Amino acid sequence: MSYQALYRVWRSQRFDTIVGQQMVTQTLKNAIIQNKTSHAYLFTGPRGTGKTSAAKIFAKAINCPNNQDGEPCNDCDICKGITEGRLNDVIEIDAASNNGVEEIRDIREKVKYAPTQATYKVYIIDEVHMLSTGAFNALLKTLEEPPSNVIFILATTEPHKIPLTIISRTQRFDFKRIDTSDIVTHLGHILTEMSVEYEEQSLFVIARAAEGGMRDALSILDQALSFSEGRLTTDTALKVTGSLTAERLDQLVSSCFKHETEQGLTLLQALLSEGKESSRMLEDLLLYCRDLLMYQQAPNLLISQNGMMTDLFKELSDQMPAALIYEYISILSDTQKEVRFTNHPDIYLEVAVVKLSNAGSLTTAPAQLDATPVDSVGVSPTVSDEVVQGLLERMSQLEARFKEVGSQQGVQSSKKETPKKSPSKSSYRLPTERVYQVLNEATRPQLVQVQEAWDELLQLLTVTQRAMLKASQPVAASPKGLVLAFDYEIVCQRASEDTELHTNTKQGLQRLLQFEPAIVCIPSDKWAGLRNDFINQRPSSPSDEQEAPDEGAYVQIEGEAEQVQTETTAVDTAVELFGEDVVEVLND
Incomplete structure (x- = not known):
């Protein structure tokens, strides 16, 4: 006979041999002894904790003619047939590969027939959470009222994926992770039965790596025995599990x-x-x-x-x-x-x-x-008392100093009604000369063209560049330059240093307006001051005034600009309500 893995050879065949699930096994045994078995059970818990083994043992115990204290005899034909998987009345289904409606409908049809050899026909559906929604709906009625000689046992590692309508029709048993000490004891028993020498610390290493699963522990033990040379050592267990010494x-x-x-x-x-x-x-x-x-x-x-x-x-x-x-x-x-x-x-x-x-x-x-x-x-x-005493003395000194400073500030505030505010320092250096160069040649049509094409220009930029320019607006434009006012100074500084942004903006304007200006970035709260300073510095002679640009060539975004915008909005609203023929705009 070919070699079998340890977890198959040492699979539990009685309730008493299931490790770490005493509450579940004792309840199932008592139900069999008292003839109070349910028509449907739900076994949930982590992998390798004994759910499928408990389901098979339950199927044997309830059908075994020689069962004692709720345990199967494992010697009769029925017990051997269930153990070897050849008894037709105990059907084990893998829901991961049979999760459709047709498979469940097939179960509904066959469940009507009486068992041939055993007393009860038992359906064990493993990984039941893999069933589709339609399959669950098809199972509902049969699960709630099956024939008297049919029992359903559903097993899953993910109970949260099962509909509540299914859970409410079953008796639920939660299998917990097996304690490290229980795994060590069981592994030691197996090695003793196999006449294999071992170091006890190696079993702790394997048990910890198994993370509460007996099947995982047996698989690691099987691998460690193959790697070792007749004796299981701690070093072998560490190498197999990849753990640290x-x-x-x-x-x-x-x-x-x-x-x-x-x-x-x-x-x-x-x-x-x-x-x-x-x-x-x-x-x-x-x-x-x-x-x-x-x-x-x-x-x-x-x-x-x-x-x-x-x-x-x-x-x-x-x-x-x-x-x-x-x-x-x-x-x-x-x-x-x-x-x-x-x-x-x-x-x-x-x-x-x-x-x-x-x-x-x-x-x-x-x-x-x-x-x-x-x-x-x-x-x-x-030293705790000394530390506390020192802290108390320090606190009293700080309190006295605080009162002294507070009284001095009170005297100073009575003398000065309006204390001077220290001017806020800005880390961004304004490009005043470049702004003046643009304003000196700025034209209103040029600015209007840029404003009308602004949204389309943003679509030509990258997402990051678009987000940066979303916080700005063009306020002045000349044939060679464009002034952008940013809402935030930090964004303005980043934009002024971003050469790729300047290049893409120029290329976009060249594509849309055949216009490739130099970009000048300023904070919006500085624009009004720069604009007013430029207007005040313009020469007042008639010849110079004729050459100076019109003030409409650039916009003002504070103060009177808000007032103009409000008035314009009011006029637009009136025209929209009453029509252009009725509304007459009178300038003061």
Whole structure:
């Protein structure tokens, strides 16, 4: 006979052999003993926790003529037929590949026929959440009122995807993740039965990597036995699971705690060069920090879960304050989330080590912790009274100083009714000369052309450039230049430094208006001052006034500009309501 995987060979055949689900198995046994079985059950829980095994055992126990205390005998023809999958009255369906309406309708038709060999016809539908909406609807009525000799057992890892109308028609049993200690005990029993020597710590490594799933644990054990040479060692388990040794974890966390960033990164590079996976390393570091907290609060409980503790681990647990461990866990947890969505997890892991090394820089140094005992929050009880007394004295001094300064400010404010405001400093240097050059040659038709083509010009730019120019408007235009007023100074500064924006804007205007001006950027709150200064500096002689541009060649966006806009809006509204023939505009 060909080789079978361990999880198939050691699949539970009795309720008592299902590990870590005592509440579920005892309830099902009592229901069989008392003849109070339901017509439909829903088994939910993580993968590899015994859902399908429990369903098959239940099918055997309820049909076994020799069952005792709710357990099947596993010797009769019915039990053997169910175990080997050849009894026609126990139908196991994979909903992942049979999720259509037609498959469920086929079940509805066949459910009417009585069982041929067993007392009950049992339908086990695995991964039932994969059924389509139509298939669920087709199953509803049959699930609610099946024939008296039919039982449905639905199994799923994602119960939130099952309609509530289905869940309400079943008895639900939640299978929990199996404890590490239970997995270790079961693996030890299997290795003993197989006459394989093993190190106990290797079983803890495998159990932790399985994350509460017995099937995963048996698969890893199977792989580790194939890799080992007749004896299962801790080193073998670490290599197979990709986990870190306790000594490596001690060194890495110790380096971070002592703020030795370079040494921590060197250790990390060595681990990565050995082929360690980033996600697995993060998981191990999180579990290590969790163990530090557990050892501080409940050391006996941790020893039963983790096997053994190194001397450096115990030393770190005594030295590290709980608040610092909380910060470590937060940093590692955030990094674990970021690693899931990146193609460069090693970079995030290196950044995490740097963060860990810099975390808690304000807490007590390790050297001081060795000399002075600490309590649960990392505060030295021998100096706490002195620190508090010093703080109280400092507070009283600050309070006296505050009252003195307040009285002085009161005297000064009584003498000065309106204190001077310091002028706000602007980091952007106004291009005054360039603005004046544009205004000196500005024409109204040129500005109107630019304003009319402005929206079309924005569509020719990139999304980023378009967003930048959305916060601006053209306020003056000449044959050689264009002044843009920006709502925000920081956007104005970025736009003035963006040569690509200037180039694309020129090209767009050349394409639309055959006009390629130099772009001048200014904040909108400075435009009114620049405009007024230019008007006031214009020569007053008749010959010069004839050459000077008309003030309509550029717009004003503050003060009277708002008034003109309001008046124009009022006239437009009146024309729209009453028509141009009725409305007469009179200028004062």
